[in-house]
Amino acid sequence: MADSNLFCISLILLPLILLFLLFLITRPRPIQIPIKKRHIFITGGSSGIGLALAHRAASEGARVSILSRSIDKLEEAKNAIRQSTGIDVAIFAADVRDFEAVQRAVDEAGPIDVLVVNQGVFVAQELEEQKLEEVRFIIDVNLMGSFNMIKAALPGMKRSRKDRGPGSIALMSSQAGQVGIYGYTAYSASKFGLRGLAEALQQEVIGDNIHVSLVFPPDTETPGLTEENKRKPQLTSIIAASSGAMKADEVAKKALDGIKSGSFTIPCNSEGILLAIATAGLSPQRSYLMAFVEVVAAGIVRIAALCFQWNWYGSIEKWHMQKNRKHQMPP
Ligand SMILES: NC(=O)C1=CN([C@@H]2O[C@H](COP(=O)(O)OP(=O)(O)OC[C@H]3O[C@@H](n4cnc5c(N)ncnc54)[C@H](OP(=O)(O)O)[C@@H]3O)[C@@H](O)[C@H]2O)C=CC1
Numbered sequence: 221m222a223d224s225n226l227f228c229i230s231l232i233l234l235p236l237i238l239l240f241l242l243f244l245i246t247r248p249r250p251i252q253i254p255i256k257k258r259h260i261f262i263t264g265g266s267s268g269i270g271l272a273l274a275h276r277a278a279s280e281g282a283r284v285s286i287l288s289r290s291i292d293k294l295e296e297a298k299n300a301i302r303q304s305t306g307i308d309v310a311i312f313a314a315d316v317r318d319f320e321a322v323q324r325a326v327d328e329a330g331p332i333d334v335l336v337v338n339q340g341v342f343v344a345q346e347l348e349e350q351k352l353e354e355v356r357f358i359i360d361v362n363l364m365g366s367f368n369m370i371k372a373a374l375p376g377m378k379r380s381r382k383d384r385g386p387g388s389i390a391l392m393s394s395q396a397g398q399v400g401i402y403g404y405t406a407y408s409a410s411k412f413g414l415r416g417l418a419e420a421l422q423q424e425v426i427g428d429n430i431h432v433s434l435v436f437p438p439d440t441e442t443p444g445l446t447e448e449n450k451r452k453p454q455l456t457s458i459i460a461a462s463s464g465a466m467k468a469d470e471v472a473k474k475a476l477d478g479i480k481s482g483s484f485t486i487p488c489n490s491e492g493i494l495l496a497i498a499t500a501g502l503s504p505q506r507s508y509l510m511a512f513v514e515v516v517a518a519g520i521v522r523i524a525a526l527c528f529q530w531n532w533y534g535s536i537e538k539w540h541m542q543k544n545r546k547h548q549m550p551p
C-alpha cells in the first residue's frame with residue numbers, strides 16, 4: 221500500500237521537478253519581437269511564401285521592404301499589396317549572390333528590425349542526373365546568398381538596436397533541412413547549412429539583442445513549387461507527401477507568429493512539430509514547456525522517425541522493383 225502511494229506521488233512529483241529544472245535552465249530566455257511600426261525586410265518577397273509574409277506584415281502595421289531579382293515581379297507584388305492593404309512596400313531589385321548589390325539595397329532601405337532571409341531556389345533531381353552547375357546554383361542562392369544578406373544587414377541592425385528594441389533574423393529553411401530527402405542532395409545540403417549558420421549566429425548576436433529564427437515549412441503551394449513539380453523525381457513527391465502541403469499564407473502566418481514569439485525553431489504543421497522534436501539536438505530552446513515535451517517525447521518520437529524511414533525505404537525498394545520489371549519487359 222505504502223509502496224503504491226510512493227509510486228503515485230513520484231509519478232506526479234518527478235515530472236514537476238523536471239519541469240522546474242527546465243524552467244531554470246532553458247536558454248536563451250524568452251523574448252517577444254514586435255512587428256507593428258517596425259521595419260521588416262524580406263528577401264524573395266515578390267512571390268510565394270515571401271509575398272504572403274509581406275502581405276501579412278504590412279497588414280499588421282509594419283514598414284515592409286522586399287528584395288528579389290525581377291523588377292517586374294517586384295512591381296506586381298507592390299501593386300497587389302497596395303490593392304489589398306492600401307499600404308506601399310519598398311522594393312529592391314538585387315540578386316542575393318551579388319554582395320555589392322545587396323549592400324546597396326540594405327543601405328538604401330535604412331535600419332532593419334526584422335530581417336527575413338527567405339529567397340530560395342529548388343530543383344529536385346538525383347545527384348547523378350544533376351549538373352554540378354545546378355548544385356552550385358542552389359548552394360549559392362540558398363546558402364551563400366543568405367550569408368551575403370546577413371553580412372550586409374547585420375552592422376546596421378546592431379547599430380540601431382539600442383533605440384529600437386529587439387531585432388530578429390529569420391531564415392527560411394524547409395523540412396528538407398531537417399531530414400535528407402531523395403532528389404534533394406543539393407537542396408537539403410543548402411538548407412541543413414542554414415541551421416548551422418543560425419545556431420552559431422544566435423550565440424554571436426544575442427548580446428546585441430538580436431534573435432534568430434529558423435522556419436521549416438513542408439511542401440507549400442507557391443509559383444516555385446509549381447515550377448519544381450514540372451520536373452521532379454516520383455520518389456521525391458512520394459516521400460515529401462508524408463508531410464502534406466500547405467498554402468503560402470498559412471506558412472506565412474506560422475512564420476510571423478513564430479518570429480514574434482522569438483522561437484528559434486518554427487515548425488509549420490503537425491508533422492513539423494514531430495520533426496522539430498525528433499531533430500531538437502543541441503538547438504537553442506526558449507520555451508521550458510517545449511523543452512519538457514522534447515525530453516519526455518524523445519524516445520517515442522525516435523520510434524516514429526524509424527517508422528517513417530521504414531516506410532520511405534519501402535517505397536524506394538518498390539520503385540526499383542517496378543523499374544526493373546519494366547526493363548525486363550519485351551519491347
Ligand atoms: N514552396 C515550397 O514547397 C517550400 C519552399 N521553401 C522555401 O521557402 C522559400 C520561398 O519559397 P517559395 O515561396 O516557394 O519560392 P518562389 O519561387 O515562389 O519565390 C522565390 C522568391 O525568391 C526570389 N529569388 C530567387 N532567387 C533569387 C536570387 N538569386 N536573389 C534574390 N531573390 C531571389 C524570387 O524572385 P526572383 O526570381 O525575381 O529573384 C522570389 O521572390 C525558399 O527558400 C524555399 O526553399 C521551404 C519549404 C517548402
Ligand SMILES: CCCCCCCCCCCCCCCC(=O)[C@@H](N)CO
Pocket residue numbers: 342343394395396399401407437438439440445448459460461462463491492494495498521522524525528
Ligand atoms: C518523427 C517523425 C517525423 C515525421 C514527418 C516526416 C515528414 C518529412 C517530409 C519532408 C518533406 C520535405 C518537403 C520539402 C519541401 C520543400 O522544401 C520543397 N517543396 C521546396 O523545394
